[in-house]
Amino acid sequence: MNNLCKTVWKGGMNFESENASGHMVSIDVDVQDGGSGAGYRPKSLMLTALAGCSGIDVVSLFQKMKVPVRAFEIDIDARLTEEHPKFYDQVKVVYHFYGDQLDEKKLERCVELSVTKYCGVMEMFRRFSEVSTSCVFHHES
Known part of the structure; x- marks a missing residue:
């Protein structure tokens, strides 16, 4: 396609x-x-695409699993190389979940499935960058 x-x-x-x-x-x-x-900026648009692609996967998965989440955010911190052509050689993706009934195991599974199976942009980034991911749970009860 x-x-x-x-x-x-x-x-x-x-x-x-x-x-x-x-x-x-x-x-x-x-x-x-x-x-x-x-x-x-062209390179920041790539990071936006990464967050959007993975975020769509994660939301789709936690909705299918019926995991209640009040809010969801993704932060990305990426390091550019010093010499031209400059590219992101390290990318840290942090998934933030907010709510009073967060099922951490299921949400971690949602992220894992996005990262390893569904997100094509994540796969593209892995071809040229060291990508790490983590989850932060903000319990509101």
Whole structure:
């Protein structure tokens, strides 16, 4: 299956990219790098894709397992290499779950399934980066 996107230069260092579903995203760089700072940086967009892909998996799984979760967040801390081409060589993904009836074992299983079976973006990252994951449970009872 092929995925298509069209990316159009809008001037300066700004681009607008449209995916096959018609959704748009603006891509730019910081002012000190010659841009206007009006959009996602390309590398941070990759981290956003990683969090979104895995997050969708995890939510789908905990909903199917009927695990009550009040809120869910993903934090990613990624280290860029020093030399060009710069890429993320270490990525730490932290899954935060909030609620008063958190089933830690089931939620850890949801994350494990996303990481090892379902999230294609996670698999892509593993091809060029050392990826670690952890879960933090915020019990509210």
